[in-house]
Amino acid sequence: MLVLQIIVAGIAQGCVYGLIALGFVLIYKATETVNFAQGDLMMLGAFAGLAGMGLFGWPFWLAALAAIGAMALLGLLLERAIVRPVLGQPQFSIVMLTFGLGYVMRGAITMVPGIGTDTHALAVPYKGATFNTGVVTLGMEQLVVIAATAMLCAALWLLFRFTRVGIAMQASSQNQLAAYYMGIPVQRLNGLVWALAAAVAAAAGLLLAPVTFVHANMGFIGLKAFPAAIVGGFGSLPGAIVGGLIIGVVESLSGFYLPEGFKDVVPYIVVLLVLAIRPTGLFGDRGRKKV
């Protein structure tokens, strides 16, 4: 039953990839930029949770909620102060901007004396607990990751399906100009989308923190979420989660069956294959320009 355990570990890891990829896709759909700082937002979220528990002595759930809220606010601010003024420039300059944001966040964290350069463990209440079904023994951390991701996805689905804001977001991501003419405040929605993406990233960071550790370079895991987003199709929210799960499972299986070294590269091999065979991913739709 080792295989089952590996698959569950892969799914848990894949959920984190999926959540980060969800942030990419949200921002891509709204502003057509790829936010390379998504992984670093996740890192900041984890550090915010750490600060809530360590500095203020809050219980885990309160610290987590506060961290998510703080990160949402940060996302809103980033959009307003930095991303909005450069909209309309070529796509790649905005991508470079997010590279810069990532650099600043990573560097700023290491500048915090005493905290930034160390690795920390987030003392979550479910740490180290296991769940034994008789057949397999599963780590509680992984189950929490999976359950929380499922709940977040459900909440997002409800948001996009039933609320005015969600439907407006869908509209503006399909055709910004048309949405603007219909009276949807597109710019304010873009801010909300950044807030949402940052909040999702913070949630991913808090979920990942007990599995790995909290440190300044944990954002690099975001680079493995790119394959997830591409495999799922870069414009599709369910695709991001499915892509994340695929990448996570493939990665953990290859870590078990293939020689050492493949584990880190397999996501990228998968993404190159997907780009060569089906560039739009599993769920992406193909846009064509009609001349």
Added chain:
Amino acid sequence: MRFIFKTRYDQDIALARHGGQRFWYALLAACLVLAPWLLPEYWLAQLSFVFIYAIVAVGLMLLAGYTGQFSIGHAAFMGVGAYCEAWLAARGWPLPLSLACSMALSAAVGVVVGLPALRVKGMYLAIATLSFGFIVEEVLARWESVTGGNAGLSVPPASLFGVPLDSTASFYALCLVCVVGSTLVALNLLRAPSGRAFVAIRDSEVSAQSMGIQLARYKSLAFAVSAALAGLGGALYAHKMQFISPDQFGLVQSIDLVLMIVIGGLGSIHGAFLGAIFLIGMPQLISLGKDFLPAAMAQAAGLQNVVYGVVLIAFVMLEPMGLYGRWLKLRTWLELYPFYRRGMFRRQRSYMKSERLR
């Protein structure tokens, strides 16, 4: 203000537009040739680094600035060139031959990586090259019989026809020859039909295709030339550092390369050089500025990251045309002296142009 009176068609594609440019470039060339006698050894070594990075930057500029194909895995081409050179140099190949082989191997790898570029565009291509960069880094780390793995590989100093180029000045001369050669190749390419095709592809693929430009051919060519120049830069880098390991050619290096051309100014060869000067000069400036900062900040490992990030953000927000764009504005201001208007280079506010359908 200078008005150029064109009497021949050749003047349109001349490398130097007018006598003033000829004078200044000749002066620059003379200074660079005389630099070994004028500058202390430390600055000479830094200048060699600038040249090495400028070679890579010119290559990346051809690909990203002129053909519009962004690559976030360009350090991988440098790595391929560096390891190829190290392997060949250790086996005693003559320098010109081993450099040519490194360039050829990099170019071949570049064509292979360029294959997805024929199907995917924009961000997808950037992520494909990113993935490729990770794969190359891992291969370099794992293929221990050739690359020495993570422990790294020491490289013998370059030697030309039995004369070892181990002094700073002689290696500087080698870098100078290479950088001048590759810049001339790039400039010539850009004023030839191939270069015009690159620019057409950058501006609109659909229009380029309907003008009869073979997208597949020119994109592959751009990748090959760009990768070859990166390979040359990598080979010189290996000789300069005399020690290479896979993590020197990882994502951080790739992002540094892209940062270099964006800050220098996309779409200009000058920009590649200005970017290289920035990339090499910035750490020095930061270490100078450290004295003015509180100790906790100055000692932090992330200071350089923060400065790079802030500079990058500032450039994208305030000066999207990079250092070269800033120079253009300054020059226009000087040329037009009392008549320069503030709005002359103002970007037009435009609606967000969708790049999904292209």
